[in-house]
Amino acid sequence: MKKNLPTFYKFLFCLLFILAAEFYLVREFACPTTPETPKETQQGSTERPKGIMILIEYTDMVGLSNFVNEMYKRDITGVFFTGPDFVEEHCEEVKKLLEYDNIEIMGAYVKDPLWDMSYEDQYNALKDTKERIEACTGEPVRILSSKYQASDENTAKVADALGVPYIVARGTTETEAFVYQPEEYNVKILSVSNIPSIRFKYGSLCDYSYWVRGGSPEDMMVELSAAANNKKITLLSHTKIGGIKERWLNMWTNYWDTYDIDWVGLDEIMTTDMTLPYWQIPQNHNNPYTPSTMQPDFELSEEVNVNNPCAVDDLPFLNSTDDNKESTDTSTNSEDKDIVMFSNGTGPMCIEAEEYFDNNNIDYTLYLITDEEYNTKVAEYKAKFETSEGVSSAYGYFPLIFTSQKAYSGFNEEIGEEILSFTEK
Secondary structure (H helix, E strand, O other): OHHHHHHHHHHHHHHHHHHHHHHHHHHHHHOOOOOOOOOOOHHHOOOOOEEEEEEEOOOOOHHHHHHHHHHHHHOOOEEEEEOHHHHHHOHHHHHHHOOOOOEEEEEEEOOOOOOOOOHHHHHHHHHHHHHHHHHHHOOOOOEEEEHHHOOOHHHHHHHHHHOOOEEEEOOOOOOOOEEEEEOOOOOEEEEOOEOOOHHHOOOEOEHHHHHOOOOOHHHHHHHHHHHOOOOEEEEEEEHHHHOOEHHHHHHHHHHHHHOOOEEOOHHHHOOOOEEEOHHHOOOOOOOOOOOOOOOOOOOHHHOOEOOOOOOHHHOHHHOOOOOOOOOOHHHHOOOOOOOEEEEOOOOHHHHHHHHHHHHOOOOOEEEEOOOOOHHHHHHHHHOOOOOOEEOOOOOOOOOEEEOOOOEEEOOOHHHHHHHHHHHOO
16 A cells, blocks of 8 residues: 555646646636726726717707707717708708707618618618708718617618718627628718616617616716726717706716817718628617616606707807807917916816915916817817826816926816915925
């Protein structure tokens, strides 16, 4: 027995070595793991996501006009999802809306989703949609969609035949917007941002998707914040909610004023992310709008409306001289002070910063996002500093404050003391 012990230990050692090696190889090669992207805010991000708004409306112009007014104040881009009946009914108002160069129409067949409709039926429906909208606006329809953002291969064939370069599909990459180029067609497919949260899953990243399932603006803000870490995002609003219901509009304006999104036009958001044969392009035909899932906490009639929503004729961009845009005395100076602040004028950190500067007699130049020079000036100052300090290293929060030595994003007492120290040198 004792003579066999060395052999036994050798065997045991070899067995343990083989098991350990097998475990390592399986873990490293057979089942590679990818760390889950943390759902954090944009604070640590170094690359601005490209974004575009999708506005959905086919009832009236009130919420739509008010929503576009808020977008205009912030130079935010968007496409307007609607059908030909609505455009014809509100033709003159829609044409005025399109004077905002950052908006164009997404022609939509709103009666039914296009899934599984024949090529002939889709061709007739989308051709009618395109021609009737263009007859009113005088501008080409460059992107097509349908109810629930539904499309299939026939939709791609039809768009190609009609010379329309883009179509829309329900999301396939959670909150990340993604653009597929099918090899067979001269058309690109926009897979819109979707909600990954189980409670609201399969809805687009849209205020209606949350409202109708009993969600709140706070619920939506969680996913909006996480989406600010993506490369591309498409954020949707039914403007009868987002444009007129106070708590939902406040959510949108807070988001726009907090996160530094690169709002781009349709062509830039539609740059190809992946080219595949159509049969390999992921499909999402989920349509989670049934009586069992449509249970809002409040009916729309119970939601509080905003006061004095902006009517179409009051939209400031209709005045070609831009006289209606807000400006401040501090932003008309030909030369900037040693400290320059870029502010939305409404966020809590912006208000705190302005009060701190005033209380400590800090002399500064202020640019509001509504000022005509805002975009040019903020780009000029950002070019001097690759990253910001303070609350965000990626210019993720207002206000943006610049001295000759540093750039700050966001505001708190520590930032205030640093800037005060700078002025006392």
